[in-house]
Amino acid sequence: MYQKILLAVDGSEHSKRAADHAIQVASFIPQSTVEIISVIDLSKAKTEILHGELKQKRQQALEEIKSCFEKKQIAHQLKIERGDPGPAIVAYANKNNFDLVVIGSRGLNSLQEMVLGSVSHKVAKRVHCPVMIIK
Amino acid sequence: MFLVIMLNKLKMEWFGNVKGDILSGIVVALALIPEAIAFSIIAGVDPMVGLHASFCIAVVMAFVGGRPAMISAATGAMALLMVTLVKEHGMEYLWATTILTGVIQLLFGIFKIARFMKFIPRSVMVGFVNALAILIFMAQVPHFVGISTMTYVFVALTLVIIYVLPRFTKAVPSPLVAIVVMTIVAILGGFNLRTVGDLGEITKSLPIFSIPNVPWNMETLSIIFPTALGLSIVGLTESLLTASIVDDMTDTSSNKNQESRGQGIANMVVGFFGGMAGCAMIGQTVINVKSGGRGRLSTFVAGIFLMFLILVLGDWVVKIPMVALAGVMIMVSIGTFDWSSLRTLTKVPLTDTVVMLVTVITVVATHDLSKGVIAGVILSAVFFAAKISKLDVSAKESEHRTVYKVKGQLFFASVEDFVNSFTFTEKQDQILIDFSEAHIWDDSAVAAIDKIVLKLKEQTSAEVKLTGLNDVSEELLQRLATYNKPNARASAH
Numbered sequence: 069m070y071q072k073i074l075l076a077v078d079g080s081e082h083s084k085r086a087a088d089h090a091i092q093v094a095s096f097i098p099q100s101t102v103e104i105i106s107v108i109d110l111s112k113a114k115t116e117i118l119h120g121e122l123k124q125k126r127q128q129a130l131e132e133i134k135s136c137f138e139k140k141q142i143a144h145q146l147k148i149e150r151g152d153p154g155p156a157i158v159a160y161a162n163k164n165n166f167d168l169v170v171i172g173s174r175g176l177n178s179l180q181e182m183v184l185g186s187v188s189h190k191v192a193k194r195v196h197c198p199v200m201i202i203k
Numbered sequence: 204m205f206l207v208i209m210l211n212k213l214k215m216e217w218f219g220n221v222k223g224d225i226l227s228g229i230v231v232a233l234a235l236i237p238e239a240i241a242f243s244i245i246a247g248v249d250p251m252v253g254l255h256a257s258f259c260i261a262v263v264m265a266f267v268g269g270r271p272a273m274i275s276a277a278t279g280a281m282a283l284l285m286v287t288l289v290k291e292h293g294m295e296y297l298w299a300t301t302i303l304t305g306v307i308q309l310l311f312g313i314f315k316i317a318r319f320m321k322f323i324p325r326s327v328m329v330g331f332v333n334a335l336a337i338l339i340f341m342a343q344v345p346h347f348v349g350i351s352t353m354t355y356v357f358v359a360l361t362l363v364i365i366y367v368l369p370r371f372t373k374a375v376p377s378p379l380v381a382i383v384v385m386t387i388v389a390i391l392g393g394f395n396l397r398t399v400g401d402l403g404e405i406t407k408s409l410p411i412f413s414i415p416n417v418p419w420n421m422e423t424l425s426i427i428f429p430t431a432l433g434l435s436i437v438g439l440t441e442s443l444l445t446a447s448i449v450d451d452m453t454d455t456s457s458n459k460n461q462e463s464r465g466q467g468i469a470n471m472v473v474g475f476f477g478g479m480a481g482c483a484m485i486g487q488t489v490i491n492v493k494s495g496g497r498g499r500l501s502t503f504v505a506g507i508f509l510m511f512l513i514l515v516l517g518d519w520v521v522k523i524p525m526v527a528l529a530g531v532m533i534m535v536s537i538g539t540f541d542w543s544s545l546r547t548l549t550k551v552p553l554t555d556t557v558v559m560l561v562t563v564i565t566v567v568a569t570h571d572l573s574k575g576v577i578a579g580v581i582l583s584a585v586f587f588a589a590k591i592s593k594l595d596v597s598a599k600e601s602e603h604r605t606v607y608k609v610k611g612q613l614f615f616a617s618v619e620d621f622v623n624s625f626t627f628t629e630k631q632d633q634i635l636i637d638f639s640e641a642h643i644w645d646d647s648a649v650a651a652i653d654k655i656v657l658k659l660k661e662q663t664s665a666e667v668k669l670t671g672l673n674d675v676s677e678e679l680l681q682r683l684a685t686y687n688k689p690n691a692r693a694s695a696h
Binding site: 110111113114115116117118119120122150152 | 325328329332444447448449451452453454485489492493541543544547
């Protein structure tokens with residue numbers, strides 16, 4: 069059970085917590101692998117160019133998450149996608165037959181969430197396998 | 204061999220993503236119509252000028268641009284610069300200015316000026332987009348404020364459609380749907396609203412080649428050159444910013460000098476075909492890439508399909524109420540504004556905030572984005588020089604000698620501090636000036652060293668030695684310094 073785990077991260081505090089939980093789940097299951105997916109939001113490209121520190125922050129957070137996995141010796145792989153985060157995560161999860169998707173409950177920007185709806189909500193609704201939303 | 208590689212690259216850039224490029228090109232063409240019309244109205248010219256320009260620029264840039272998938276057309280940033288020229292001198296001069304803009308940009312490209320774009324700091328770029336957003340918004344105000352209650356209602360409804368529709372479907376650009384719906388409502392409801400047709404003519408025609416009818420002399424040049432130079436700077440600023448956004452979105456690179464040359468060629472062509480100067484559009488480009496556009500074909504399709512739409516729909520375009528167009532432009536300005544700059548306003552260094560605000564204020568006061576960019580760049584350079592000119596000189600005295608340790612960058616802005624750090628009252632036999640943590644940059648620095656060494660020699664009996672110079676500083680000193688030449692005397696500087 070839960071051999072193939074997909075962890076969706078965006079560099080926020082919530083996604084770091086989600087990573088902790090994914091590590092815990094994986095450590096209980098022998099031979100499980102975690103794939104970490106980070107979707108670069110194309111709508112935020114302008115903001116990231118104008119504020120280079122945002123990009124740095126995101127990359128730093130990814131490094132942090134990766135080092136957590138290394139410390140606990142959990143088999144993992146990083147996958148960077150570009151596009152609309154919700155649909156991109158859903159498409160990737162469904163295409164590759166994951167057993168479990170782990171995702172933080174909210175991302176970096178609550179205002180955009182209000183207008184566009186939350187990514188975790190979209191993922192929970194449309195992914196075929198069980199989804200673990202970390203509050 | 205080289206030719207084969209070139210051809211393959213070209214083939215990839217054109218036909219590497221045919222389906223995605225055609226679809227995204229169509230989406231962009233639809234989204235371009237309202238903007239091209241609105242920007243024409245901002246510039247004070249017929250909507251056809253902006254539409255023809257958008258068609259020409261997009262098609263030409265598909266071939267000669269440096270960044271595949273970037274959308275270039277008539278833009279607000281450029282339109283704002285033309286207002287005065289159009290009002291005072293008329294269309295023929297605008298076309299001549301457009302051609303000259305192209306020539307200047309072509310030269311910028313050939314002489315690789317694009318690389319100097321890296322001297323435009325991020326805070327100036329933020330100021331640029333924020334000022335642009337504010338100006339586009341301000342240009343819309345006369346179209347709906349203080350006319351009637353109905354105009355407010357129309358603008359509000361337009362904005363509701365634009366922002367709510369994408370929650371249900373993203374197949375058609377919501378601004379276009381908003382325009383169509385509001386036009387139908389305006390016609391059926393018989394509301395007496397000002398339309399695009401009231402502000403200019405839409406002719407269902409292709410652009411025609413013509414040479415601007417202006418006297419080709421120095422007087423004309425003195426009229427059009429300042430505007431053309433401003434347009435060149437603004438056009439390249441927005442285009443190179445947009446290009447880096449596309450680079451980032453697609454994780455590919457682009458040739459910024461080719462982009463500059465391409466924009467020059469496109470604007471020269473546009474000027475001869477009765478259009479206004481244009482550049483890359485951030486908003487439309489993001490739409491293009493998000494809709495799947497990756498290659499040159501997407502830009503080409505956007506231009507061709509835009510022209511096709513105008514030829515077919517020309518009669519309807521004149522019936523668009525100005526308030527609906529104003530609504531779309533308010534959305535454009537909201538999308539252009541960098542909202543995260545408000546959040547980071549207090550977090551970034553104060554100097555960055557000041558540079559950003561000065562850029563915005565300069566633009567809003569002069570309605571000229573190029574002046575804002577120049578003011579911002581100069582101010583950041585001054586701040587940078589001030590920051591880096593902090594020089595630290597510490598003296599350590601022992602029985603026989605004094606050692607001065609210099610830390611920092613020695614150049615025109617820091618020499619005064621440097622000179623003032625010396626007392627010239629040493630009684631020891633030897634004075635050592637240690638430059639191991641300093642760098643000597645220019646002749647002001649060398650002159651200051653000259654002055655100090657000679658003055659020390661004159662006013663003390665000590666032997667003066669310089670140590671720890673790095674190779675570059677050493678060489679500069681060898682070349683320019685006079686303290687070690689015979690008969691040298693402390694000069695007045």
